[in-house]
Amino acid sequence: MNRPAHLLLWMLCLAGLTACGRDTSELEAYIAEVKARKSTVVEPIPQIRQYEPFEYLAADRRDPFTPQAQDAPNSGPSPENSLRPDANRNREALEEFPLDSLRMVGTLSTQRATYALIRAPDGIVHRVAVGNYLGQNYGKITGITEAEVKLEEIIPDGFGGFMKRSASIALSEN
Numbered sequence: 001m002n003r004p005a006h007l008l009l010w011m012l013c014l015a016g017l018t019a020c021g022r023d024t025s026e027l028e029a030y031i032a033e034v035k036a037r038k039s040t041v042v043e044p045i046p047q048i049r050q051y052e053p054f055e056y057l058a059a060d061r062r063d064p065f066t067p068q069a070q071d072a073p074n075s076g077p078s079p080e081n082s083l084r085p086d087a088n089r090n091r092e093a094l095e096e097f098p099l100d101s102l103r104m105v106g107t108l109s110t111q112r113a114t115y116a117l118i119r120a121p122d123g124i125v126h127r128v129a130v131g132n133y134l135g136q137n138y139g140k141i142t143g144i145t146e147a148e149v150k151l152e153e154i155i156p157d158g159f160g161g162f163m164k165r166s167a168s169i170a171l172s173e174n
Helices: 003-019 025-036
Strands: 103-109 114-119 125-128 139-144 148-156 162-170
Touching (some): 103 162
Antiparallel strands (some): 148 162
């Protein structure tokens, strides 16, 4: 190491050591003030109550692990003979979109049929006819007018079965 670099290193060390000798009276006064403060009372930990087991005496009560729909046979359609969506049918392109994301943008009429023009969220316009499917709830088109597309959806009824629900897509103004 050359002499000027060695001298510079020693001067930096000396400057660093002199910075350690600052006036700390303000810091010491603050620490004394904090130590002089009265401590606050800490609330005790709440006591945990002892667990009390409950014994279920069935007697004439219903089984709590059996759904109520099975207890009352007339409370809704039974899952065995109720309406079901066709799981073996090939799904159509517009069935991957929620019904509220589809927009009717117009109609086409020929001598043979009337078609609706439906715009999907991806921007593609599809031509559909009565009998085609729309939406994620197995919605089958039942009618097409110049103002709307009418369809019937098959939705879960909450009891393990399904039920039909009418829906429609109105002509969009944009």
